[in-house]
Amino acid sequence: MEQSKEFHLSFSRIAIYEACPLRYKFIYIDKLPTAERSYFSFGNTIHKVLELFYHPEHNFVVLKKPPSEYLNELLEKNWISVGYKSKKEEEKAKEEARRILLKFYRENIFGFKPARFVEKNFSFNVGEFKVIGRIDRVDEDNNGFKIIDYKTNRILPRLFKEIDLLQPAIYYMAAKRALGIENVNSVSLFFVRFNEEITFDLKEEFLKKSEEKIVKTGEAILRGDFEPRPNGKCSTCEFRGICPVFKEK
Template sequence: MAALPALSYSSFRTYEECPLRWRFLYIDKLPEAPRGYFTFGRVIHSVLEQLVAPLVVPTARRAGESDRQRTLDEFHARGRDATPPRWFSPDELLEAYAREWSAEGYSSPEEESRYKALGRELLLRYYDFLLRERPVPVAVEEHLETRWDGIPVHGYVDRIDRTASGGLEIVDYKTSRELSNDDARESDQLSLYQVLVEKNYAEPVHGLTLYHLRSLTPLRTEPRDRASLVGLHDRFGTVLDGIRAEAFEPAPGRHCMRCDFRDRCPEFRTVPPVEGARLRSLVDRFESLRAEEGRLEVELRRTADELHRAAEELGVHRVPGTRSTLVRRREEAWQYSLDPVRPLLDRSGLSTRVGTGSTEEVRRLVRDPDVDPEVRRKVAETGARRVKWYWELEEASGDRPS
């Protein structure tokens, strides 16, 4: 693979869900079928960007993270000698909505008009909310990137507000039907945005918010602590390692329902008709051999047990058959349960000698003349001998003891 890509949240999530789908999307660059709800989300985000962009005020940012990073002034056309923020009128808002609207991906004109009406209502209600709340945005739809302890990551952050407490709040709009506080608390996307903002801005992050637009509900959470970010960083590292190793195996699950690549995926592709009959008979053969294997195993065990019983009764270890002779062999192993003597070993400073409790370690200790004989005796007493008998086939012409 050429250069390793910077991971966005959706790229990361796609790989975690199914590496093969990631390859189809990010290496083969196969297009996905448009879907109405994605189009809807894109349109709403775009209108909100236009609504909020004139309100953006500059703030400090960390320097040197990336030359390609867009600066605030690019977002903020007014520059630092700005005229006061200018709010859209409701009519301008709806004009922007009409301009941005796209019919792509809706399953029917009825579905499209349902979504269109929903978007209109949602935008007007959110507009009223913004007028009341008067947030202080410092960025909208900002592309941020960084190396997160060696892992290249990037993302577009919907909005970053300055808080009354002098920090920053990250806001991510959601147009989905349902959203809960748990979604906000557990959102890996918000965690990644926190990392991106912390690496790019001077002010600390004071809050993370998923904004549920359908119910006008901000679901606010505290910034993530270091421990949970370490966990997420490990997962990003695992994804990057997988991509680097070109590990693109399919990982089937419920998500396959919405995958557009099923006809290319080995989990869903069907055997070509020309190979159907040959492979079907191989599968049938495999199935009956597998059943036979199970039956033979049971029968083999029963026969061996009967022979063991007879050998014990008769006191013999060699039993001739027609073509070969069965020879009875013994395998012996000792197992030690050291729990009862652990305190004694601790007191004697010998615990590390039998760290894993393996037979070899314990035996070495029991035979060590430098160890107190009483300790050795007590350790030895925790042992139990396990004997296993088994049969070996010997050719009839084989070497019998003379």
């Protein structure tokens, strides 16, 4: 059971537990290594590039650099090679990243404003549980603030499950409780491949439900509820070989 003083929750921990409690146990309690995946490297690279591009003090305006060249420079410097099966696959992915950033540049450069914060860490409590995380970008917006989280999904989601909305809810709570931002005007997920921003209307009732979800998940983990929950991603789960659901078969 995970009971140490260091125990904390985050959106990704809750999402992993929600998908399969046993997988959560393998990762966070047994601390088994997870598979290196190229899509994590790709997503982390894009996040880093955009973090630096919107940096409040070191953006291209301050550095006096042409923005599109600067985006490419950032891509080269921050490219993460981990998880690609071959050099060819990696080069293809890098080319795709260049295309995405060029599209991003063309469609966003005219409204460019440096962020107020980038990659802002937070920590706050919900009941007895500590929730930690990091907000990608906080912009000033009409006497208030706008929270943006980048996504590099290949498919633009049109429907969101309750668990997907937990992330914006956590950011909203974090901005108010941990970062001292009172007037949060909006929380958006920005789908970089599509240059599309989806903004959520987080009603009080939903925020309350989100808090309950956090507490419920924390309690289940402390109780040691780690039943396997077979799901659509079992075929790519790195623990399939030791998972009782598949081992017995």
